[in-house]
Amino acid sequence: MEYLLGIVGAGQMAEAIVRGLLHAGAMKPEEIIASDVSSARRAVFAALGLRTTGDNTEALRARTVLLSVKPQHMHEVLAGIAPAMKPDRLVVSIAAGISTVLIEDGLGCGGAWRVIRAMPNTPMLVGKGVVALSRGRHATDEDMHTARGIFEPRAVVMEVPEDLMDAITAVSGSGPAYFFYLVEHMIEAGRKLGLSDAQASELVRRTAEGAAAMLVGTADSPAELRRRVTSPGGTTEAAVRVLEERGAGRAVVEAIAAAAARARQLGRSAQERRGTGHSSAG
Missing domain, CATH: 1.10.3730.10 (ProC C-terminal domain-like)
Incomplete structure (x- = not known):
């Protein structure tokens, strides 16, 4: 069976996205599959009627794959799913600091991978989120429409150039x-x-x-x-x-600048782990 949405990393943000899709009737439970290493998190998604699995490659049976993993785990996750990823899949990532180019490169094989980077925030849990989307080099207008449909049931969605995503992570993500x-x-x-x-x-x-x-x-x-x-x-x-x-106002500005700097650092660290073949997951 081919699913509409496959989730790699069934955390709280992914849960908010799924609940929004189900509540809006945009997708049915049987059209979504979620993978996670945690049996407790799988149980949460199973209770929503979804098929769940501990094998990330099972989630690649969906037309759109949502990467909802911590930035420091992205290298390992990409290495694990790359051999099984089909070239016609759309990949949407919500990992802070991880660029579309890094994901394209991580999937490898010289493919024209269609990747969209997203930065949601936790008010999605109550239907009051805001999400920024940036398209990768090969993502199409139709891909952006698909990505919007994933988030719009619980968030206001805007499209921005990717070079603004670290700032958006700092301002609205955090x-x-x-x-x-x-x-x-x-x-x-x-x-x-x-x-x-x-x-x-x-x-x-x-x-x-x-x-x-x-x-x-x-x-x-x-x-x-x-x-x-x-x-x-x-x-x-x-x-x-x-x-x-x-100096409260100045402290706020400096704090948000620090968050943006950390987002950039997460991206550099992920790139370095990929370059050295090192993984810090676990």
């Missing part, structure tokens, strides 16, 4: 963690001011939810929305002044 970090510390501040854990958590979560809705629901810039809350001589101004004095 981005949810920055918001969670801020929320963590807002809750801590509330507790220190006398609120209970439940009160602080509910207040901050609802505030974050409302602020996010305002960001996406209006054409106003974040700076303008902040200005409207910040009355001269008021409480918000006092808080923002401390943030600015402590």
